Amino acid sequence: MKRWLVLIFVAIVVILIVLLIPKKEGERPIFFPKEDKIKIRLFFPDEQAEYFVVEEREVEKKEKEEDIARLIIRELLKGPTNEDLYSAIPEGTKLREIYIYEDVLYVDFSPEISNNHPGGSTGEIMTIFSVVNSLCANLTQYSVQILIDGKPQETLAGHIVLYEPLAFKKDMVK
Template identity: 45%
Template sequence: MMKKITAVCLLLCLLAILAACMPGKRTARINLYYNNEDNSEILVEERTVQMPRGKTLSQVAVEELLKGPTKEGLKSNIPKGTRLLELKVDNKQATVNFSKEFARFPGVMAESFVVISVVNTLADLPEIEKVLILVEGKELIAPSGNPYGPLGRYDIEKINRDLNKVAVTLYFTGENAMYLEPEVREVQKDGRPLEQIVVEELIKGPTKPGLFRTIPEGTKLLSIEVKDGIAYVNFSKEFKENHWGGSTGEAHTINSVVNSLTELPGIEKVQFLIEGKKEDTLAGHMIFDEPFSRNENIIKKE
């Protein structure tokens, strides 16, 4: 009996040792870089991946990137049919060789997104600082006509800020107070409607030397809605109460708003509201309760 118990114990110990020696499934956490649906942002999808025997983490990361996103709202710009031919890491530089399909970009913007997604996916790995992209063994050529060469990690935060910048034209009173003059300003798209951003930038006043504000201090934009080509702009009472008066001042205030908004597609006229109501006049000189069209005559000609 004692011999049987000893034999069973030895067998269990042997099985335990064998189990410990058998390679278990290894997993790793990687970051994959994709675009959102309208290409206005580059986002990260975190993914847990299985590590097959004989493959490095960098190889697995690129293969996962080529599969495309699994997270809703993301898309890949990497051309369909692209395959990873080879990937080597030496002295903190990854040299990644893709099949010929990789270079079939539909445009320069798509190419930029693809390069960023490959470089940052690899540069997020601790052993990689630079990435050299090859296509069928030859360096990828940039739109400039020169090879990209080894690339370091891109600043995604800055790129996303730049992708969401848009130039708007704002009209302010000129130095001689006779005409409106344009100021082109870069603004950040942040989820607000562009027409709202335009009016709020007008309220801030000009940044260009020699220009003067057209909207009275203390004015707030309460709401703005575009319907059938008309922008309904609802200002707080300060728009009227704090106005400095005068026929020229009144004309400049009205037309600065109208001309700035009609620079945007889809807006042909502007209807002013104060605290949600139409007013007969702003400063006693112009009919104010009807929609205004764009006035080119008040803009200073170069």
């Protein structure tokens, strides 16, 4: 019995040592997460759905751009903290995946983004560019193409061309 306890104790010590010693020089050990944070800018429509208003948020710093994009969408799906602003992402929408190929960032959503959409040109523009602007403003070198259920789609709510990568839309930003 005593021997078991000693063994377990030794095992715990070994695990701790592995976790606390940095793998490479300059890298922090796993047990001390990075303090580095980055500010991201999210775009939410105002009450009249005429303009986007920027909300800044701090998120943990990521090396890979796909991971940054994932964080941006995760924050966007949470909705705005400012009560005067609205989320332009339909209820139930989930992020499926993020891909980067050449200079295009593909963001793949679950079908709810289209199925639960309230419709209207304005509503559709707000959904699309809430996503596109939030990604483009933080990852400036990419244009953004929205995929639904893993595939490029003709449209999200019946007005806007969704087949092509889109760039930051400036004329609706306040």
